[in-house]
Amino acid sequence: MQQLALSLSATQAEIAEELLWALGACSVSLEDAGDEPLLEPLPGETPLWQDVVLYAHFEAEYDLNTIVTELCAHLPIETNAVAIKTIEDQDWVRACMADFKPLAFGKRLWIVPSWHQAPQAAAINITLDPGLAFGTGTHPTTGLCLGWLDAHVQNTDSVLDYGCGSGILAIAALKLGAKHAVGIDIDPQALLATRDNAERNHIPETDLQVGLPDALPADARFDLVIANILAKPLELLAPLLAAHSITGGKIILAGLLERQVEALIECYQPYFSMRLAAIREGWALLEGSRKP
Numbered sequence: 001m002q003q004l005a006l007s008l009s010a011t012q013a014e015i016a017e018e019l020l021w022a023l024g025a026c027s028v029s030l031e032d033a034g035d036e037p038l039l040e041p042l043p044g045e046t047p048l049w050q051d052v053v054l055y056a057h058f059e060a061e062y063d064l065n066t067i068v069t070e071l072c073a074h075l076p077i078e079t080n081a082v083a084i085k086t087i088e089d090q091d092w093v094r095a096c097m098a099d100f101k102p103l104a105f106g107k108r109l110w111i112v113p114s115w116h117q118a119p120q121a122a123a124i125n126i127t128l129d130p131g132l133a134f135g136t137g138t139h140p141t142t143g144l145c146l147g148w149l150d151a152h153v154q155n156t157d158s159v160l161d162y163g164c165g166s167g168i169l170a171i172a173a174l175k176l177g178a179k180h181a182v183g184i185d186i187d188p189q190a191l192l193a194t195r196d197n198a199e200r201n202h203i204p205e206t207d208l209q210v211g212l213p214d215a216l217p218a219d220a221r222f223d224l225v226i227a228n229i230l231a232k233p234l235e236l237l238a239p240l241l242a243a244h245s246i247t248g249g250k251i252i253l254a255g256l257l258e259r260q261v262e263a264l265i266e267c268y269q270p271y272f273s274m275r276l277a278a279i280r281e282g283w284a285l286l287e288g289s290r291k292p
């Protein structure tokens with residue numbers, strides 16, 4: 001297998017991608033050439049970084065020098081922006097699987113990929129593989145939420161997982177002892193993933209209901225509301241999440257950075273008594289109790 005790496009602007013990358021597919025590439029991928037995080041694009045949005053490194057892979061029989069010449073005929077690319085190398089063949093699926101190992105959260109909870117044996121058979125083990133929706137437990141924000149759920153959920157009646165992604169938090173809450181959960185997401189792919197993961201973990205449909213935000217009845221109230229989104233949506237969602245929380249109910253917020261803590265506490269303080277519960281790798285976890 002051969003790899004072509006190109007340093008390009010976002011506009012050049014879009015043109016180069018099309019050309020490379022037409023010239024026989026078997027894969028094309030793009031990476032950020034700088035440090036420009038694109039956090040959570042909305043469903044259907046595919047924003048690009050300003051400066052991009054494009055990797056294209058070609059089978060051994062292709063002459064990459066000819067392909068670069070073709071490309072340069074259409075795009076003003078500097079020769080030092082192009083690198084060609086040969087890549088050793090390897091089992092990519094196996095290499096990717098090796099990155100995901102069972103992870104423990106708190107005292108009772110493990111997230112275990114399906115190709116691994118559960119390290120502690122007596123623990124609360126959730127089978128979960130990486131997929132198209134966010135939430136495998138490897139990200140610090142999910143980890144913070146799972147740790148909190150492990151420490152606090154026992155006989156919680158009802159849980160609202162707002163921005164459920166893979167459904168990992170709702171599923172964990174149910175396995176830890178919650179009786180009923182609702183998972184809400186704006187991304188239909190996340191709803192499919194949540195349903196799929198719930199089924200794999202033998203959670204009946206009646207215990208975990210899943211839907212788009214519009215599907216949540218206005219009068220639904222929960223003992224625990226948990227939302228791992230980003231600071232901006234969390235800010236906008238404050239009145240809505242408050243409306244779905246019972247008096248004395250708990251709220252857990254994640255997905256905000258340490259520097260965003262103060263502003264977010266201010267947003268939720270009219271409805272909840274808020275406090276900073278934990279920080280991990282620059283990400284914060286907020287905890288609150290619904291005021292009467």
Ligand SMILES: C[S@@+](CC[C@H](N)C(=O)[O-])C[C@H]1O[C@@H](n2cnc3c(N)ncnc32)[C@H](O)[C@@H]1O
Nearest residue numbers: 134135142163164165185186187190228229233
């Ligand atoms: C960071 S992921 C969290 C997934 C999972 N709950 C976890 O903790 O790993 C955030 C999820 O929130 C969803 N989301 C973003 N904005 C939202 C909004 N305004 N309302 C509902 N869901 C939203 C995204 O589609 C995404 O699936």
